Every structure is written in C-alpha cells, then in structure tokens.
Amino acid sequence: xSIAQEKTIPFAWKKRTSKADVIPVHRARxxxxxxxxxxxxxGMAVSLRHFFDNVATRKDVATIEYPEEQPxxxxxxxxxxxxxxxxxxAVRCVACQCCSTACPAHCITIxxxxxxxxxxxxxxxxxxxxxRCVVCGLCVEACPCDAIRMDGGIHAPPVxxxxxxxxxxTDLLKRGTLSAAIQGGNSSDEWRDQPLRPNADKLPSDQ
Amino acid sequence: MxxxxxSPENQNAFVNIGMLILIPIMAVAxxxxxxxxxxxxxxxxxxxxxxxxxxxxxxxFAWDNPWIMSEWFxxxxxxxxxxxxxxxxxxxxxxxxxxxxxxxxxxxxGPNRAAILGFKAWGIFHFMADAVKMIFKEDFVPxxxxxxxxxxxxFLAIVPVFVVFAIVPFGSDICVGHLFESVPDAAxxxxxxxxxxxRLDVGLLFYFxxxxxxxxxxxxxGWASYNKWSLLGGMRASSQMMSYEVTMGMxxxxxxxxxxxxxxxxMALYQGANPLHWGIVTQPLGAVLFFVAAIAESxxxxxxxxxxxxxxxxxxxxYSGMRFGVFFLAxxxxxxxxxxxMTAVFxxxxxxxxxESAGFNFGGHALALPHIVVLLIQTTFWTWKIVFFCWLQLMxxxxxxxxxxxxxMNLGWKQMLPASIANILITAAVVLxxxxxASGQ
Numbered sequence: 001x002s003i004a005q006e007k008t009i010p011f012a013w014k015k016r017t018s019k020a021d022v023i024p025v026h027r028a029r030x031x032x033x034x035x036x037x038x039x040x041x042x043g044m045a046v047s048l049r050h051f052f053d054n055v056a057t058r059k060d061v062a063t064i065e066y067p068e069e070q071p072x073x074x075x076x077x078x079x080x081x082x083x084x085x086x087x088x089x090a091v092r093c094v095a096c097q098c099c100s101t102a103c104p105a106h107c108i109t110i111x112x113x114x115x116x117x118x119x120x121x122x123x124x125x126x127x128x129x130x131x132r133c134v135v136c137g138l139c140v141e142a143c144p145c146d147a148i149r150m151d152g153g154i155h156a157p158p159v160x161x162x163x164x165x166x167x168x169x170t171d172l173l174k175r176g177t178l179s180a181a182i183q184g185g186n187s188s189d190e191w192r193d194q195p196l197r198p199n200a201d202k203l204p205s206d207q
Numbered sequence: 208m209x210x211x212x213x214s215p216e217n218q219n220a221f222v223n224i225g226m227l228i229l230i231p232i233m234a235v236a237x238x239x240x241x242x243x244x245x246x247x248x249x250x251x252x253x254x255x256x257x258x259x260x261x262x263x264x265x266x267x268f269a270w271d272n273p274w275i276m277s278e279w280f281x282x283x284x285x286x287x288x289x290x291x292x293x294x295x296x297x298x299x300x301x302x303x304x305x306x307x308x309x310x311x312x313x314x315x316x317g318p319n320r321a322a323i324l325g326f327k328a329w330g331i332f333h334f335m336a337d338a339v340k341m342i343f344k345e346d347f348v349p350x351x352x353x354x355x356x357x358x359x360x361x362f363l364a365i366v367p368v369f370v371v372f373a374i375v376p377f378g379s380d381i382c383v384g385h386l387f388e389s390v391p392d393a394a395x396x397x398x399x400x401x402x403x404x405x406r407l408d409v410g411l412l413f414y415f416x417x418x419x420x421x422x423x424x425x426x427x428x429g430w431a432s433y434n435k436w437s438l439l440g441g442m443r444a445s446s447q448m449m450s451y452e453v454t455m456g457m458x459x460x461x462x463x464x465x466x467x468x469x470x471x472x473x474m475a476l477y478q479g480a481n482p483l484h485w486g487i488v489t490q491p492l493g494a495v496l497f498f499v500a501a502i503a504e505s506x507x508x509x510x511x512x513x514x515x516x517x518x519x520x521x522x523x524x525x526y527s528g529m530r531f532g533v534f535f536l537a538x539x540x541x542x543x544x545x546x547x548x549m550t551a552v553f554x555x556x557x558x559x560x561x562x563e564s565a566g567f568n569f570g571g572h573a574l575a576l577p578h579i580v581v582l583l584i585q586t587t588f589w590t591w592k593i594v595f596f597c598w599l600q601l602m603x604x605x606x607x608x609x610x611x612x613x614x615x616m617n618l619g620w621k622q623m624l625p626a627s628i629a630n631i632l633i634t635a636a637v638v639l640x641x642x643x644x645a646s647g648q
Binding site for chain 2: 040043044046047048050051052054055056057060061062063065
C-alpha cells in the first residue's frame with residue numbers, strides 16, 4: 001500500500017514510529033528453504049552420527065546405570081542421617097535437643113532419659129522422619145558433640161509405607177561409627193590437664 | 208560410568224557394528240528359510256508324497272492331498288506365515304527397537320533390563336514385558352462412550368493393515384520339483400507356487416482401497432470415546448490420512464506408467480536384477496513423495512498431529528491396555544507395510560543385484576546356484592530391505608520436529624500434490640517418447 005493510498009483511507013492504522021532499533025527478520029524463501037531440504041539433510045546427519053557412534057562404542061552415552069554404577073557424590077554430600085558411637089558403642093547423643101530445635105522441618109523427635117551420670121542425658125527415643133527431612137544439614141551444624149551426621153553418601157531409600165521412613169535410634173546407629181571427637185562433660189576438671197586429643201595419632205578405624 | 212565405558216564389550220566398534228548388521232541378517236535368513244522350505248518343499252511334499260531327495264517319508268505313507276496345493280489353502284498358509292513370521296514379530300520388536308534406537312540417537316541407553324533367566328540380549332525381551340503389561344492393565348471404557356463402536360475401532364484400525372499384506376510379493380515363483388537344481392529357464396516348471404498371498408491384477412489399487420478403510424478405525428475411535436480431545440484427534444487423523452492418500456496415489460502413478468502394471472509381482476519382475484532399472488532410479492521423485500506420504504499415512508512424527516502428545520492426546524486418549532496396544536501395533540504394522548511397498552515398487556522387491564533365476568551373473572562371470580538357494584537369497588534380501596526401511600522410518604521419527612496442522616495441509620496439498628502431478632506428466636511424456644522411438648516413428 002502506497003502512502004498516497006494510505007491517506008485516502010480515513011480510519012487506516014497509523015504507522016507506528018519507534019526510536020528503538022527494529023531489525024526486520026524475513027522468513028526464508030525459495031523452494032530449498034521452504035522444503036527444508038538442507039535442514040533435513042543436516043538433521044539426519046547429526047542423528048546418524050550419534051546413532052552409529054553410540055552403537056559402536058557408546059562414546060557419547062551419558063546414562064549412569066544406577067544400581068550398578070553410582071553417580072559421583074561430592075565431599076559434602078548430605079544424605080541419610082546416622083548417629084555416631086562412643087568408644088563403648090553407646091550413642092554419643094546427649095539429648096540436648098539442639099538438632100530438633102534447629103530443624104526447620106520438625107522431623108527430629110527426641111525423648112531424653114536419665115543416664116545415672118549427673119551431667120549427661122541420653123535419648124530414650126531418637127526418631128527422624130526422612131520424608132519430612134529437607135536435607136538442609138542444620139541438625140549436623142547444631143550438634144555440639146558430633147553425634148549426628150549426614151555424610152554416609154546414601155540417599156534416603158524409597159519406602160512402601162510412610163511409617164517406614166521414620167528411622168529410630170537402632171537404624172540410625174547401625175550406620176554410625178566411632179567419632180574422633182572427644183565426648184565432653186567430664187565430671188571433674190581433670191580433663192583440662194589431659195592432652196586435647198588422646199587418640200589423635202590413631203585413625204578411627206584403628207581403634 | 209568409566210568402568211562400563213572401558214569394558215571390553217564396548218571397546219570394539221567393529222564387533223558392535225558387525226553384530227548390528229549380522230544378527231538381523233541371520234534372523235531374516237531364518238525367516239526366508241521358513242518361507243521357502245514350507246511353501247516349496249513341505250507343502251508340495253505333503254500334497255504329492257514326493258519329497259525329492261528325502262524318500263524316507265514316502266514309503267511310509269501314501270500321500271495324495273491335492274487340496275493342499277489348492278489356491279485357497281496355499282493363500283491361507285502364506286498369509287498366516289507372512290503374519291506370524293514377518294509382520295507380528297517385526298511389529299512387536301519395533302516397539303523395543305524404536306525406544307532403543309531413539310536412545311542411541313539421543314545419547315541414552317534405552318530399555319536394557321528385561322531379561323529371561325538372566326539373558327538380557329540388549330533388552331530385546333521388553334516387547335514381552337510390554338505385552339504382559341498391556342494385557343493386565345485395566346480395560347477402561349468411558350461411561351458415556353458408545354461401547355460397540357469403542358470396541359470396534361481398534362479392529363477397524365488393525366484389520367486393514369493386515370489385509371493389505373496379501374499383495375506383497377516376498378520372493379519369485381517357486382519351481383516345485385526343481386528345488387535342488389539350477390533353473391535357468393522357467394519353462395521347465397510344471398507346478399509353480401507363488402510367493403505372494405494373492406496375485407491381484409488391481410494390485411496397488413487394492414492397497415489404496417483397503418488402506419483407506421483404516422481411516423474409519425481412527426475416526427470412530429475419536430468419535431466413540433465421547434471426549435473432545437479424542438474427537439479432535441480423530442478429525443485430524445481423518446483429514447490427514449485422506450489428504451495424503453491423494454498424494455500417495457499420485458506419487459505412485461508414475462511408477463505405473465513405467466512398469467505398465469499395477470501388480471507388485473509384475474513390478475518386481477520388470478525391475479529385475481539390475482539396480483539401474485529399479486524404481487528409485489527411474490522414479491526418484493515418486494519414491495521420495497511416496498515415502499513421505501506413507502509416513503504421513505502411518506501418523507508418526509513428524510506427521511503425528513492426530514496423536515500430538517502435547518495438545519490433543521489423540522484419538523486413542525481414552526483407550527488403555529490391549530485396546531491401546533492394538534492401535535500401537537497397527538501403527539508399527541503400517542511402518543512395516545510402508546517399507547514393504549517401498550521395497551516392492553521402488554527398490555526391486557525381492558530382486559538382488561546380479562542374481563538371476565539361474566544364479567549370480569556378473570556380466571559374463573556366471574555362478575549357477577540351486578533354485579532353493581536363489582529363493583533363499585531373494586527372500587532374505589527382501590526382508591533385509593524391509594528392515595532397512597523400518598530403521599529409516601524410526602530415524603526419521605526421532606529426528607524431525609512435527610508440523611503444525613496448517614503446515615501439514617500446505618505440504619500435502621500445495622507442495623507434494625503438485626510435485627507428484629508434475630512427476631506423472633513428465634513420466635508420461637518420457638514414456639511416450641520412448642515408445643515412439645522404439646516403434647520407429
């Protein structure tokens with residue numbers, strides 16, 4: 001439509017003017033472009049290359065065949081919880097409720113009981129609902145005595161019933177090991193005179 | 208991951224590619240053996256008692272069953288053989304092959320876990336697992352669906368694609384009684400067995416007539432489901448299939464002019480052992496147009512609008528279990544049939560380069576072969592060509608993006624149909640000119 005014609009139409013749309021740079025993009029024309037023949041050939045070449053490469057050598061296959069092949073887990077991977085042991089195999093946890101307080105998902109339930117020792121409690125019940133857990137790791141940060149860890153490198157397993165996802169003290173202790181940290185709370189002040197880490201020269205596995 | 212990548216079975220590229228080619232060749236050789244031995248040796252032997260070299264059957268019984276060689280019984284046996292040995296195994300294996308091949312194209316592994324007694328075979332048993340799953344799934348029929356039409360639709364979809372296999376020639380005629388000698392001249396044959404269920408003079412017209420019945424299956428499925436999405440899918444399916452049937456018929460008309468026949472066996476004979484006389488050389492444009500239209504007919508990507516997963520799930524959105532499985536199977540059988548048609552019309556049918564009825568003939572250097580070996584090679588090659596076209600259709604299905612409905616109609620009516628008509632006109636002119644020059648005018 002020429003400009004002269006445009007003026008004769010009373011209610012014609014006015015051509016908008018903008019200061020922005022407008023780059024008109026024209027659709028590809030011509031038989032070759034419209035029939036997509038170059039694109040068809042190129043696309044098929046890519047498919048064929050990948051097909052024969054992967055059939056021959058599995059060169060590009062990115063699949064991790066999960067149960068047989070484990071994906072790489074970073075050093076600070078947070079996985080399923082575990083409770084650490086003392087030297088006599090008892091639980092390190094002193095039922096201080098730090099972790100359950102820190103937990104944003106309220107998935108930790110601790111019921112404390114008396115040990116007979118005047119300065120320590122221990123958990124009678126220690127339960128973590130792994131379905132509720134948001135795997136933030138705040139419980140591990142909060143623990144003052146290295147009792148709870150998430151470093152096993154195990155992902156929370158799928159369960160058939162919801163109740164199966166609630167792990168009790170026995171389950172959590174099963175994956176636990178001896179901690180290298182010193183259990184605090186000696187009744188006397190003698191510990192101040194002792195070396196800081198009596199077993200520092202030994203690895204936990206040696207003990 | 209590194210462990211798997213460096214394991215010895217993944218190191219030798221030649222072994223893997225070789226297995227990809229050799230194992231199907233061995234399998235299709237077995238298929239060919241079933242055809243040739245059953246039709247050329249077992250059935251004539253049962254009919255007349257003459258098992259040629261194997262006389263030990265004949266002194267035991269007195270055989271005289273002429274009805275075995277009657278046309279209807281032979282046709283029945285051939286049809287059952289074709290369906291049970293080629294069509295159904297290929298169709299069910301294609302369900303696995305499609306996922307596996309697409310995985311290989313997309314740098315994945317694909318289904319490889321199904322195993323029988325720990326024998327995995329690249330997960331080939333997934334087709335059995337699929338069948339078991341589909342059989343045991345809930346057979347759901349929507350409350351307001353028309354139950355009769357709803358149940359009828361899958362059969363209307365699958366029966367036509369079975370029936371059209373009747374016209375596919377899968378080997379040259381068997382010369383009964385001369386199986387173990389070289390047959391250079393067909394005149395010695397007294398009894399012939401055709402390697403084709405029905406040799407109809409209308410040939411491919413029969414195919415077009417029956418294949419257009421498949422539209423009823425999809426449209427009825429869409430209508431009877433009482434679901435607007437399935438109705439949309441059914442409408443799309445009917446419009447697409449009807450549009451592309453026109454192009455398909457037009458694309459193949461040029462070949463009719465060249466071969467002078469509508470009958471697939473006559474077409475195969477015309478094409479002969481010289482690849483330069485095959486349809487792909489004489490009718491390249493027709494071959495491409497026919498192949499594209501055949502893919503559009505089978506309603507697979509890039510023409511999968513009737514079952515577009517992203518918008519209308521399609522005419523079988525309400526179908527579950529084995530009813531859906533029947534639609535699924537019909538689609539794969541259409542894939543095989545498109546391959547069979549491409550083979551018959553454009554790729555020499557059962558013909559093998561340089562293989563004539565007496566044996567190989569490399570321009571003077573002849574190698575005489577027994578009749579049965581020639582037949583075996585021909586049927587093996589025929590099956591191998593079909594396998595190739597199935598593979599190619601899977602590659603196409605997983606490579607190209609799908610069309611929009613208007614693009615689909617534009618391609619069908621505005622580009623492919625004019626191209627196919629131009630192909631007919633040019634072919635007709637060339638054929639006329641050659642006839643005129645041959646008759647010396």
